[in-house]
Amino acid sequence: MSKDRLVIFDTTLRDGEQSPGASMTRDEKVRIAKMLEKIGVDVIEAGFAIASVGDFEAVRAVAEAVSESTICSLSRAGVQDIDRAAEALKPAANSRIHTFIATSPIHMQYKLRMEPDAVVERAIMAVKHARNLVADVEFSCEDASRSEFDFLCRIIEQVINAGARTINLPDTVGYGEPGEYGELIGRLLNTIPNADKAIFSVHCHNDLGLAVANSLSAVMHGARQVECTINGLGERAGNAALEEIVMAVRTRHDLFPVDVGIDTSHIVPTSRLVSSITGFPVQPNKAIVGANAFAHESGIHQDGVLKHRETYEIMRAQDVGWHNNKLVLGKHSGRAAFKARLEELGIEIGDDNAMQLAFTRFKELADKKHEIFDEDLQALMNDMQPADRPRPFQYLGLEAVSRTGHHPRADVRLEINGAEQLASAVGDGPVDAAFKAIESAVESGATLQLYSVNAITTGTDSQGEVQVRLERNGQIVNGNGADTDIIVASVKAYLDALNLLADDEARAHPQREGV
Numbered sequence: 001m002s003k004d005r006l007v008i009f010d011t012t013l014r015d016g017e018q019s020p021g022a023s024m025t026r027d028e029k030v031r032i033a034k035m036l037e038k039i040g041v042d043v044i045e046a047g048f049a050i051a052s053v054g055d056f057e058a059v060r061a062v063a064e065a066v067s068e069s070t071i072c073s074l075s076r077a078g079v080q081d082i083d084r085a086a087e088a089l090k091p092a093a094n095s096r097i098h099t100f101i102a103t104s105p106i107h108m109q110y111k112l113r114m115e116p117d118a119v120v121e122r123a124i125m126a127v128k129h130a131r132n133l134v135a136d137v138e139f140s141c142e143d144a145s146r147s148e149f150d151f152l153c154r155i156i157e158q159v160i161n162a163g164a165r166t167i168n169l170p171d172t173v174g175y176g177e178p179g180e181y182g183e184l185i186g187r188l189l190n191t192i193p194n195a196d197k198a199i200f201s202v203h204c205h206n207d208l209g210l211a212v213a214n215s216l217s218a219v220m221h222g223a224r225q226v227e228c229t230i231n232g233l234g235e236r237a238g239n240a241a242l243e244e245i246v247m248a249v250r251t252r253h254d255l256f257p258v259d260v261g262i263d264t265s266h267i268v269p270t271s272r273l274v275s276s277i278t279g280f281p282v283q284p285n286k287a288i289v290g291a292n293a294f295a296h297e298s299g300i301h302q303d304g305v306l307k308h309r310e311t312y313e314i315m316r317a318q319d320v321g322w323h324n325n326k327l328v329l330g331k332h333s334g335r336a337a338f339k340a341r342l343e344e345l346g347i348e349i350g351d352d353n354a355m356q357l358a359f360t361r362f363k364e365l366a367d368k369k370h371e372i373f374d375e376d377l378q379a380l381m382n383d384m385q386p387a388d389r390p391r392p393f394q395y396l397g398l399e400a401v402s403r404t405g406h407h408p409r410a411d412v413r414l415e416i417n418g419a420e421q422l423a424s425a426v427g428d429g430p431v432d433a434a435f436k437a438i439e440s441a442v443e444s445g446a447t448l449q450l451y452s453v454n455a456i457t458t459g460t461d462s463q464g465e466v467q468v469r470l471e472r473n474g475q476i477v478n479g480n481g482a483d484t485d486i487i488v489a490s491v492k493a494y495l496d497a498l499n500l501l502a503d504d505e506a507r508a509h510p511q512r513e514g515v
């Protein structure tokens, strides 16, 4: 492997699975492994073969199903573990045994209860034993970031002599800090006499939110394998996220002059697959794969992106598997994004005044609703009266009261042929009360034939879209109204229907006025 190649070692199926609640079945592991193979992961750690019969079978099934990536199993520094790993890996075209033992004083004394010399002997024995079974052996100094430097040098030199070809220096408890951790890797590479015989690897945990930063710092100091997981899944706060490492290295090639063999265009589908199998949702603001990673809501940003995408984007959404970037319409959006979206939807706005009116209505809606979807825009624009149609009935305001044990009451403020009027009524429900209030003022003589309400989008802040069908003297009209408040939407739809009746009446009898 060239010195400029960064090996991507994915441990979603092993360390990722150690997240409480993220256990995967054999078949689920195979599905993820095939996706990892498809995106070009170099090494897939499929499990810890001795952990259970199920995990042994999962490692074996992955070894059978995947041929392009190297398949790896973890094992403690013990003969039984290593034999079990080798057995599970047998069908693999390329296999690796990853053996480890802790090297920090705290782990050796309290967990292993072993003297440092015995740990070195055990590590040598494990690597030699593994090398008798497979050609590719990785050795990890668990808790390396809290281990003594001289001890690390000693054990690493010996395990390289014993045949380890990858030396991994995990920041097991996420204690490292980027400057210090990167420097540790650089110092080890410069101090250990046979360091050039192995690839130095890092495996960082995210307890302080530094897993990716620590991994990248190590790459700057000479590490050439990064162990990581999709979506940063992993024990406790997780591992370094594969998608972040890969995109950081790709995007900042000026800082990281290494190549990665990952086809990034399948990163988002891979993230989705892992999330759906494990049931761990991806937070919206997660880098690269979060729903908002390529979404812009602020007017100033949207305007910039529309003029020149790179003003606010350092990567292309499509390069990581998103369909495209998103200009989210909301209360922070400006005219540029609003106009661009209307154009995309094929909605013609007319002159500057119409545009200004539409934009004002859009902002009013955005104050009530987190996100404005295309369906909201369609409804909003449908709701806006074309200038050439008279609207004798206008909605001005509403107060509706519903109390258990009392008839709901509605007070509707209307404009009828230019004059403001307040109409009140009680009814079986607030909508019924509002319609009765309108009729008490208008006396249209129409009968309600249909009333239907639908949520335009999902979420409790969705706009309700109401349709009201009125009939008068054989003439039938359908009025529509939309609002986040369904009683307001209902009133708007009723008045829309009355306006349509009035319009039809005016066309049929141009000499008459009103309804």
Ligand SMILES: CC(=O)SCCNC(=O)CCNC(=O)[C@H](O)C(C)(C)COP(=O)(O)OP(=O)(O)OC[C@H]1O[C@@H](n2cnc3c(N)ncnc32)[C@H](O)[C@@H]1OP(=O)(O)O
Pocket: 015, 018, 048, 050, 051, 052, 075, 076, 077, 078, 100, 101, 102, 111, 112, 113, 142, 172, 235
């Ligand atoms: C940092 C990491 O992520 S390491 C990987 C962690 N992952 C896992 O532990 C998941 C899979 N583990 C398991 O299924 C079980 O722990 C098993 C099958 C490996 C072992 O189970 P048990 O035999 O019941 O041991 P248990 O888990 O209680 O304790 C671990 C033992 O391994 C020893 N041990 C721990 N690490 C190592 C090592 N690298 N090499 C050798 N021995 C080790 C411990 O000292 C302890 O030994 P003891 O029982 O003599 O005190």
Ligand SMILES: CC(C)C(=O)C(=O)O
Pocket: 015, 100, 140, 142, 143, 168, 170, 171, 172, 173, 203, 205
């Ligand atoms: C076994 C090693 C690689 C590990 O998972 C860790 O130290 O976190």
